[in-house]
Amino acid sequence: xxxxxxxxxxxxxxxxxxxxxxxxxxxxxxxxxxxxxxxxxxxxxxxxxxxxxxxxxxxxxxxxxxxxxxxxxxxxxxxxxxxxxxxxxxxxxxxxxxxxxxxxxxxxxxxxxxxxxxxxxxxxxxxxxxxxxxxxxxxxxxxxxxxxxxxxxxxxxxxxxxxxxxxxxxxxxxxxxxxxxxxxxxxxxxxxxxxxxxxxxxxxxxxxxxxxxxxxxxxxxxxxxxxxxxxxxxxxxxxxxxxxxxxxxxxx
Amino acid sequence: xxxxxxxxxxxxxxxxxxxxxxxxxxxxxxxxxxxxxxxxxxxxxxxxxxxxxxxxxxxxxxxxxxxxxxxxxxxxxxxxxxxxxxxxxxxxxxxxxxxxxxxxxxxxxxxxxxxxxxxxxxxxxxxxxxxxxxxxxxxxxxxxxxxxxxxxxxxxxxxxxxxxxxxxxxxxxxxxxxxxxxx
Numbered sequence: 001x002x003x004x005x006x007x008x009x010x011x012x013x014x015x016x017x018x019x020x021x022x023x024x025x026x027x028x029x030x031x032x033x034x035x036x037x038x039x040x041x042x043x044x045x046x047x048x049x050x051x052x053x054x055x056x057x058x059x060x061x062x063x064x065x066x067x068x069x070x071x072x073x074x075x076x077x078x079x080x081x082x083x084x085x086x087x088x089x090x091x092x093x094x095x096x097x098x099x100x101x102x103x104x105x106x107x108x109x110x111x112x113x114x115x116x117x118x119x120x121x122x123x124x125x126x127x128x129x130x131x132x133x134x135x136x137x138x139x140x141x142x143x144x145x146x147x148x149x150x151x152x153x154x155x156x157x158x159x160x161x162x163x164x165x166x167x168x169x170x171x172x173x174x175x176x177x178x179x180x181x182x183x184x185x186x187x188x189x190x191x192x193x194x195x196x197x198x199x200x201x202x203x204x205x206x207x208x209x210x211x212x213x214x215x216x217x218x219x220x221x222x223x224x225x226x227x228x229x230x231x232x233x234x235x236x237x238x239x240x241x242x243x244x245x246x247x248x249x250x251x252x
Numbered sequence: 253x254x255x256x257x258x259x260x261x262x263x264x265x266x267x268x269x270x271x272x273x274x275x276x277x278x279x280x281x282x283x284x285x286x287x288x289x290x291x292x293x294x295x296x297x298x299x300x301x302x303x304x305x306x307x308x309x310x311x312x313x314x315x316x317x318x319x320x321x322x323x324x325x326x327x328x329x330x331x332x333x334x335x336x337x338x339x340x341x342x343x344x345x346x347x348x349x350x351x352x353x354x355x356x357x358x359x360x361x362x363x364x365x366x367x368x369x370x371x372x373x374x375x376x377x378x379x380x381x382x383x384x385x386x387x388x389x390x391x392x393x394x395x396x397x398x399x400x401x402x403x404x405x406x407x408x409x410x411x412x413x414x415x416x417x418x419x420x421x422x423x424x425x426x427x428x429x430x431x432x433x434x435x
Contacts, residue, residue, distance in 0.1 A: 043425070062276055
């Protein structure tokens with residue numbers, strides 16, 4: 001039989017040794033028995049490494065602490081489609097906001113196609129928006145309100161961006177959604193002849209592109225430069241424009 | 253894994269929060285014990301447990317029913333603990349342990365009073381002197397009772413590497429604990 005070393009004895013102690021003859025060999029040899037007993041005694045002391053006790057309600061306590069955070073992470077577990085669906089129930093990206101995107105996309109299409117602000121009241125209207133309500137809104141106000149809702153979301157994302165040191169994948173996904181929406185609104189503004197609004201949205205686009213594609217993988221220096229750009233004026237301009245668009249009488 | 257647990261896991265994987273709550277209630281204590289042994293710190297262990305459950309919620313859809321849920325949770329806990337330890341100072345709690353350990357070193361014997369407490373502290377210090385891999389392997393084997401194969405799977409290493417980590421850890425622990433055996 002091969003020489004029995006401490007590694008064999010360790011495996012024997014943990015019931016992992018593959019050689020069934022080992023236990024018998026240890027039992028028969030005084031020297032091996034002494035070595036094995038010493039190992040057992042020393043490892044038994046390690047049992048003193050006991051964690052502090054938690055109460056019976058510890059599990060409930062853990063649940064209470066994490067349950068509110070699980071919602072934040074729902075979007076990550078459900079993939080891109082799930083994330084998109086989840087965006088409907090997140091307060092900051094409301095159903096109204098999502099509907100307005102669809103509505104303005106339709107508006108952009110109609111304006112571009114027909115060259116006028118007349119809104120169809122047919123059954124193709126987005127769900128939840130009745131023909132009556134659409135008929136009562138002129139296209140300028142509709143676009144302004146939709147862009148205001150969009151800028152509100154941009155404001156939230158940019159504020160988070162300048163106040164955190166790392167870009168989360170969530171933030172990147174939101175920036176991607178925002179980029180798509182921004183392009184739709186810009187096209188709608190151009191189609192409507194609202195050059196000022198279209199120019200403003202065009203100014204916003206490069207930053208959204210960077211946020212969507214570079215912020216997470218870029219260097220800390222890139223992030224700092226982007227944060228500085230946002231702080232230097234873009235965030236302020238977003239807020240001012242949002243305020244202007246939110247006032248019903250003012251058209252930009 | 254029981255059929256009931258499988259059912260609960262399936263529900264949780266579909267986004268059922270009540271089902272996931274059941275899993276949290278069932279596994280919190282065990283996860284705390286593992287997190288505490290890995291970190292050696294009570295508040296760190298609590299943070300690790302919470303983070304690990306949040307990760308588990310995000311990833312539960314990836315869990316394979318033919319695997320052990322306990323091992324799966326342990327893998328998440330170990331990874332979370334390693335991330336945590338990399339980010340935080342891991343041994344601040346041992347600053348207060350210093351005098352007892354020094355007493356033992358200098359005198360070469362265990363103090364007569366509070367021996368059990370000293371053994372516990374010194375075991376803790378010895379444990380934290382192991383490398384992360386050695387400590388994790390030993391904890392999963394010695395305290396959690398996983399087989400070497402399971403430990404290797406949890407740590408995502410080969411069984412050979414796992415054995416070597418356990419052997420090194422045992423060797424170091426024995427050297428540290430040997431002076432205490434006589435008591």
